[in-house]
Amino acid sequence: MIAKLDKFKSTPVVRFFRENNSIYILILVIIAACISASPKFTRPANIINLTQSIGTYGILAIGLTFIFLVGGIDLSLAYQVALDGTLFVLMCNSIGFFPALLITLVLGCCIGYMNGTIVTRLKIPSLIGTLAVMTSLKGLVLILNNDSSGRAVEATLFGERLSHFYNIKLFGFLTPSHIICIIFLVALGMFLKYKRDGINMYVVGGNPEAGLFSGINNDRLTRMAFTIGGFCASFCSILVVMRMNTSTYNMGDNLDIIAICSVVVGGVKMQGGKGNMAMCIMGVATIQIINNVMTKLGMRTAMQALITGIVVILVLILDKITSNIKANNA
Amino acid sequence: MKRVLGIVLAFMMVFAFTSCKGKEKKAGTSGDAKEVSVLGDVNGDGVFTVAYIAVTTTLAPYPIDILNQFQAYADKHEWELEVYDGNGDVNTQTEQVASVISDDIVDLVVLFPVDSAAAVTYVKDFSEAGIDVITITSDVKAEGQSMVYCYVGPDQKNGLVGPGANYILEHFKAGSNYVILSGWEAQYDYIVREASVNEFFTDAGYNQLAVKYCGASRDTAYEEMSALLVANKDIDFVFALSDEFALGGVQAIKEAGYKPGDITVVSLEAFIDSMEQVKDGWIQLTVTQTGTDLMTKLAEVIYSWMAKDSIDYVQLSTGTTITADNAAEWETKLPY
Amino acid sequence: MSNLKKQLKGKENFGVVAMMVVFIAIVVALSGSSFFTTKNIANLLRSVSVMGIMSCAVTLIMVTGNIDLSLGWMIGFCAVITGQHSGNFGEAIFWAILAGIGCGAFNGFLVGILKLNAFIATLGTMYAFKGITTLYSDGRFVTKLAPSEVLKFVGQGEIGGIPTPIIIFALFAIIFWFLLKKTEFGTKVYAVGANQRSAHFSGIRAWLIVLVVYTLAGLATGVAGTVLYAKVMSVQPYSGVGLEFDVLTAVVLGGTSVTGGKGNVLGTILGVIFVGILSNGFTLIGLGSNATYITQGIVLLIAMWADVKSSGGVRS
The missing domain is CATH 3.40.50.2300 (Response regulator)
Structure with a gap:
């Protein structure tokens, strides 16, 4: 009997679930529950919408995963998105789409690098450093939006509105946000797995002193992680702008908190040193699927907030218990 | 242990979702009579x-x-x-x-x-x-x-802001000082209302001392108005872009020792709370905006x-x- | 008193005090003498009193090396409950404090007993409290009941010319200062923050300390919610949103370290007052709140940088 059980335990599928975070079980369960709960959920149009949201918000979460990996936190992401988006639209209307795109991405990197510099050169803990940046960016965003609540993109791309390109479909289902998110996932996943800098990032977050002794430049990698975070934020803001064809002063609100919750639900450790792209996107998918099905069921936002909170806390508890069991077994 | 927890969680989820599903079905049944x-x-x-x-x-x-x-x-x-x-x-x-x-x-x-x-x-x-x-x-x-x-x-400009603005234009001559108490920065309603106020007053020659954004909180309006009353001794009237802020402002004005009518307050979006103040002469005018x-x-x-x-x-x-x-x-x- | 002098003179709060002085000088130079009127000082202190009551308690949380992001919706919840019972002061304060203690203890349970990451756990409870508050209040602001006289006194009254909210703030500041500096409990709080493991070996039940600290913050939030309601006798469920970041700013400006083990209530009070001065000062100068946001961020950066410089640049 015990031998049988051991054999069962060592089958690849079971091993996969045992070794990885419980998130995979959770997400399967949730999807099953969603399909049984609402027939509207499985409509192709909804699946595309849902995966588009996962792609758009996923990019922000990818950036955040890097920041978490090196043991940092970025509170300013929400207002980074708002600032990047606002400036992108302003520039789009004056100098055209492609230059605006380029400048926005550079700007995103700059803000990210600035955050990294504050953390590494000024030695300010990232929580406080990015809180300060957040407050300042909030003021800037409000100044830029002083005369309007939202600013429409008047510029067109090849004679079409920007929102047209957000919904353009390759093979009937692949939209730009899917493609960009997949590119990010694959490229940055490879970076984390095969490049020296990527591998070293785990050391920076997990055990900075060991990194220091083995000759890793912790500060450089931290700055790099924050820069990737800023870059991802600017990409996310461009996708959000493309979807709405406008930028608004509050377009980043909640995005950062959702990203943090998603990444944590996926199993990335905030203390650093643990996480990968698969965890990140699975976490985003979980949160977005739950939100989507709650909207489909006609739940009010208050109820949705309550359930999201409970899910986050439950996942944390589950994670704690499983890691305790793992520790006991080892 | 992990699996047990997973199953418990799964049951909770399924239970939660199916209980909602029941509601949804019930709502759909009213559409059965297809002939009509x-x-x-x-x-x-x-x-x-x-x-x-x-x-x-x-x-x-x-x-x-x-x-x-x-x-x-x-x-x-x-x-x-x-x-x-x-x-x-x-x-x-x-x-x-x-x-x-x-x-x-x-x-x-x-x-x-x-x-x-x-x-x-x-x-x-x-x-x-x-x-x-x-x-x-x-x-x-x-x-x-x-x-x-x-x-x-609602007609934000003429319907909501208009009555207050016209009252002010009738009662105050050029050179009067005023402040605007507004809501969230960069929110559509308040931007339109603020722009309308400015439009009404373009030729009147009033001095705008400050525009204060109070979120949606009466408390913030109260604190902002208190600070403004210290900074500026010669405020003639206050234009509040919702009664929420008018009420906060009036409380500050009362506390600073003014009498009703010393500082004119006009507002819009009438609240029940503000009726008392209107009767007592603290708020001169407000406009209803109801569902x-x-x-x-x-x-x-x-x-x-x-x-x-x-x-x-x-x-x-x-x-x-x-x-x-x-x-x-x-x-x-x-x-x- | 000598302690106070030492605090003010010492390295710990030097950066904040220096910046405060510079900022006040700029305000006075640009706006004349109105800053130093009694009325203005009273306004300034009253406007930060709600935040101050919470900041004192949050200092304890931060000293243990934790954080609470759920405070913004927690105070909304407590204030709404106060509003529902505003006819009777006893009931109002009882239920508000009970709700605050309940929420705080729940946070403490998650962080102290289950040992979850404080940042994420309180982010989760923030969502939960948001849901609960909006469901409970149905989103309406609560304002209609005839308020009791005592409640009115708590929010709008004066004792010897000093507005009651300031007195409550001062009381809380003294209590928490005493708790942290003069009692065994305070020593344990520092010990837990400095090094949880060695605290454990020296016989301190860290989980209990964390639980108590979060519950105290809940209690303070309950009182702050009551004051917030009583000040204008009206509250919206979300009026505390963003307050948690202001509180965090104030506490950190006061020299409390986010990694724990370091911090004091006196510094926090300075931080709270500084945040108040920024907003009040810009109003006196005639600048809007956007300038306040930008300056607040920059001030926080400079203060932290000065703090890190003076403490030898140890990165956490």
């Missing part, structure tokens, strides 16, 4: 379904009042009302719009946009999906107008949409000006 053609049923599922995509249904009294009125109408006429609560967040609303389109069960959309610029995109999406839209309270800007059946809402005002007009518009009449694009809901004369009467009539 239902007025306004465009997609032929036997029931007139209207989606109310609201900026919020919890965060501010006015949208809550609109929802209550809407729900009452829907119950009375057996409309199927699907409510989406945007929670004041553009991204949430964008997803809700996509969700409504992908569900494909809605005949008419009533849109209270979080942001009027983003609403243009929503309206375009709806028009591509063949769903008619009525926007309320914030108008979509020029580009999307041709695709909206109708805009219903009833709007819903009466909206219902008319929905009827003409059902009958496929063509009506004017802009349908303005009307408010009543409240001064010391009729404050007592309105005290019992206001919803919040």
Whole structure:
């Protein structure tokens, strides 16, 4: 009997679930529950919408995963998105789409690098450093939006509105946000797995002193992680702008908190040193699927907030218990 | 242990979702009688379904009042009302719009946009999906107008700001000093109202001392006004862009030792609380903005949409000006 | 008193005090003498009193090396409950404090007993409290009941010319200062923050300390919610949103370290007052709140940088 059980335990599928975070079980369960709960959920149009949201918000979460990996936190992401988006639209209307795109991405990197510099050169803990940046960016965003609540993109791309390109479909289902998110996932996943800098990032977050002794430049990698975070934020803001064809002063609100919750639900450790792209996107998918099905069921936002909170806390508890069991077994 | 927890969680999820599912089914059953053609049923599922995509249904009294009125109408006429609560967040609303389109069960959309610029995109999406839209309270800007059946809402400039501004223009001569107490920075309603105030006062020669943004909090308005009264000894009148801020401002004015009428306060969006202050002469004038005002007009518009009449694009809901004369009467009539 | 002098003179709060002086000098130079009027000082202190009451308690949380992001919706919840019972002061304060203690203890349970990451756990409870508050209040602001006289006194009264909210703030500041500096409990709080493991070996039940500290913050939030309601006799459920970041700013400006083990209530009070001066000062100068946001961020950066410089640049 015990031998049988051991054999069962060592089958690849079971091993996969045992070794990885419980998130995979959770997400399967949730999807099953969603399909049984609402027939509207499985409509192709909804699946595309849902995966588009996962792609758009996923990019922000990818950036955040890097920041978490090196043991940092970025509170300013929400207002980074708002600032990047606002400036992108302003520039789009004056100098055209492609230059605006380029400048926005550079700007995103700059803000990210600035955050990294504050953390590494000024030695300010990232929580406080990015809180300060957040407050300042909030003021800037409000100044830029002083005369309007939202600013429409008047510029067109090849004679079409920007929102047209957000919904353009390759093979009937692949939209730009899917493609960009997949590119990010694959490229940055490879970076984390095969490049020296990527591998070293785990050391920076997990055990900075060991990194220091083995000759890793912790500060450089931290700055790099924050820069990737800023870059991802600017990409996310461009996708959000493309979807709405406008930028608004509050377009980043909640995005950062959702990203943090998603990444944590996926199993990335905030203390650093643990996480990968698969965890990140699975976490985003979980949160977005739950939100989507709650909207489909006609739940009010208050109820949705309550359930999201409970899910986050439950996942944390589950994670704690499983890691305790793992520790006991080892 | 892990698996047990997983299963427990799974059961909880399934239970939660299926209990909601029950509700959803029950709501759908009213559409069984297919022979009777239902007025306004465009997609032929036997029931007139209207989606109310609201900026919020919890965060501010006015949208809550609109929802209550809407729900009452829907119950009375057996409309199927699907409510989406945007929670004041553009991204949430964008997803809700996509969700409504992908569900494909809605005949008419009533849109209270979080942001009027983003609403243009929503309206375009709806028009591509063949769903008619009525926007309320914030108008979509020029580009999307041709695709909206109708805009219903208060006349922010002449209807809400106008009475107060005219009262001021009558009573104050050039050189008077004033402050504006506004709501959130960069929010549509308050931007329009602030711009309207400035437009009314362009030629009057008044000095604007400050514009203070108070969020939606009476407490902030109170603190801001207290600080302003210290900084400026010669404020002649206060223009509050909602009674919430007027009430905060009045409390600060009282505390600073002024008498009623020393500093004129005009406002809009009448609250029950402020009727007392209007009677006592602390607030000189305010204008009602209630869900009833709007819903009466909206219902008319929905009827003409059902009958496929063509009506004017802009349908303005009307408010009543409240001064010391009729404050007592309105005290019992206001919803919040 | 000598302790106070030492605090003010010492390295710990030097950066904040210096910046405060510079900022006040700029305000006075640009706006004349109105800053130093009694009325203005009273206004300034009253406007930060709600935040101050919470900041004192949050200092304890931060000293243990934890954080609470759920405070913004927690105070909304407590204030709404106060509003529902505003006819009777006893009931109002009882239920508000009970709700605050309940929420705080729940946070403490998650962080102290289950040992979850404080940042994420309180982010989760923030969502939960948001849901609970909006469901409970149905989103309406609560304002209609005839308020009791005592409640009115708590929010709008004066004792010897000093507004009651300031007195409550001062009381809380003294209590928490005493708790942290003069009692065994305070020593344990520092010990837990400095090094949880060695605290454990020296017989301190760290989980209990964390639980108590979060519950105290809940209690303070309950009182702050009551004051917030009583000040204008009206509250919206979300009026505390963003307050958690202001509180965090104030506490950190006061020299409390986010990694724990270091911090004091006196510094926090300085931080709270500084945040108040920024907003009040810009109003006196005639600049808007946007300038306040930008300056607040920059001030926080400079203060932290000065703090890190003076403490030898140890990165956490």
